[in-house]
Amino acid sequence: MGKGTLYIVSAPSGAGKSSLISAMLETNPTYAMKVSVSHTTRDMRPGEEHGIHYHFVEKCDFESLIEQGAFLEHAEVFGNYYGTSRIWIEETLNKGIDVFLDIDWQGARQIREQMPAAKSVFILPPSNGELERRLNVRGQDSDEVIAKRMSEAKSEISHYAEYDYVIINDDFDVALIDFKAILRAERLKQDKQTIKYKGMLDALLS
Amino acid sequence: MGKGTLYIVSAPSGAGKSSLISAMLETNPTYAMKVSVSHTTRDMRPGEEHGIHYHFVEKCDFESLIEQGAFLEHAEVFGNYYGTSRIWIEETLNKGIDVFLDIDWQGARQIREQMPAAKSVFILPPSNGELERRLNVRGQDSDEVIAKRMSEAKSEISHYAEYDYVIINDDFDVALIDFKAILRAERLKQDKQTIKYKGMLDALLS
Numbered sequence: 001m002g003k004g005t006l007y008i009v010s011a012p013s014g015a016g017k018s019s020l021i022s023a024m025l026e027t028n029p030t031y032a033m034k035v036s037v038s039h040t041t042r043d044m045r046p047g048e049e050h051g052i053h054y055h056f057v058e059k060c061d062f063e064s065l066i067e068q069g070a071f072l073e074h075a076e077v078f079g080n081y082y083g084t085s086r087i088w089i090e091e092t093l094n095k096g097i098d099v100f101l102d103i104d105w106q107g108a109r110q111i112r113e114q115m116p117a118a119k120s121v122f123i124l125p126p127s128n129g130e131l132e133r134r135l136n137v138r139g140q141d142s143d144e145v146i147a148k149r150m151s152e153a154k155s156e157i158s159h160y161a162e163y164d165y166v167i168i169n170d171d172f173d174v175a176l177i178d179f180k181a182i183l184r185a186e187r188l189k190q191d192k193q194t195i196k197y198k199g200m201l202d203a204l205l206s
Numbered sequence: 207m208g209k210g211t212l213y214i215v216s217a218p219s220g221a222g223k224s225s226l227i228s229a230m231l232e233t234n235p236t237y238a239m240k241v242s243v244s245h246t247t248r249d250m251r252p253g254e255e256h257g258i259h260y261h262f263v264e265k266c267d268f269e270s271l272i273e274q275g276a277f278l279e280h281a282e283v284f285g286n287y288y289g290t291s292r293i294w295i296e297e298t299l300n301k302g303i304d305v306f307l308d309i310d311w312q313g314a315r316q317i318r319e320q321m322p323a324a325k326s327v328f329i330l331p332p333s334n335g336e337l338e339r340r341l342n343v344r345g346q347d348s349d350e351v352i353a354k355r356m357s358e359a360k361s362e363i364s365h366y367a368e369y370d371y372v373i374i375n376d377d378f379d380v381a382l383i384d385f386k387a388i389l390r391a392e393r394l395k396q397d398k399q400t401i402k403y404k405g406m407l408d409a410l411l412s
Contacts, residue, residue, distance in 0.1 A: 154411065184391070
């Protein structure tokens with residue numbers, strides 16, 4: 001069955017990261033893949049589900065998980081904890097399932113240190129004008145929030161060179177084909193193939 | 207335009223290496239790619255063309271090219287020289303063109319030392335039975351030659367783990383999709399994208 005690959009995926013808000021990951025999960029039935037669900041201590045919002053959007057836990061439980069080394073990375077934002085479960089990711093990879101981890105450049109750095117075999121993908125918008133247009137079209141945010149997101153976007157984008165792969169999400173379908181090509185090529189890496197085709201290779205060399 | 211990638215491609219005779227490279231050149235018009243043509247001192251055979259199958263040169267000229275350091279690798283086989291031109295490959299890569307280099311594991315080792323950025327792909331048959339069947343179907347070789355090729359195949363296959371990528375050529379169309387995915391993913395590597403999209407990235411970060 002082989003071992004799955006951990007994909008760190010980062011992008012500025014509005015670049016299309018979540019849509020690309022969703023489309024990948026829907027349209028690629030050949031291989032098993034899952035998205036990592038973070039733990040958080042913040043309150044559940046309307047429409048959110050436990051285990052789907054986050055694992056919602058109490059602050060004391062989160063702190064006890066930190067002490068147990070249960071997180072690959074964690075951070076405190078506005079008084080709330082957010083963290084990525086080490087155990088779930090390791091167990092899922094060991095089942096031969098690829099895992100997507102939607103995380104910012106700071107989390108990405110922590111993950112790379114802990115999981116050097118992870119592959120990282122940065123998704124870029126084609127321009128700042130297009131990014132701003134997409135944020136406006138979503139209609140979720142006020143002008144003030146959009147201005148803040150644009151400033152955060154520049155900061156996030158400034159770290160793109162720390163990633164293994166860079167996808168330009170200009171045309172969504174092309175970006176999805178790019179994303180799929182990366183996953184397909186990574187599965188063709190010698191170490192993955194050696195595990196997957198062990199029986200065949202033994203027979204070829206016997 | 208960016209810089210092309212050198213692909214070292216190895217396989218036992220009959221695994222479908224030449225067919226895969228030909229199909230790739232015919233069916234992928236989006237990106238520029240070429241096959242490296244070796245130099246040799248052996249005699250031209252019926253149907254062969256200078257500059258297509260080999261660059262046919264005199265022994266004294268080949269030896270003078272060796273002294274000039276013109277070859278990335280060269281070998282002597284049954285009294286004839288074979289070599290890979292360093293200058294043509296470097297110039298072609300600098301034009302942003304990917305180059306395929308069809309070579310055995312020994313040549314591959316020499317190339318890797320000289321060109322550490324090269325990516326290497328090993329193509330495997332699904333079984334020895336299928337490999338032997340394909341060699342018989344070609345009808346080119348006597349039983350004796352086929353037995354010799356099968357023995358050489360095992361020796362070549364024993365080096366598959368020195369390669370970056372491994373493609374199993376069971377179904378030709380699937381193997382071709384695999385090969386294309388590798389090329390597409392390699393073009394999405396951060397260093398290649400940074401060169402290709404320099405203007406866009408400057409604008410995003412300005």
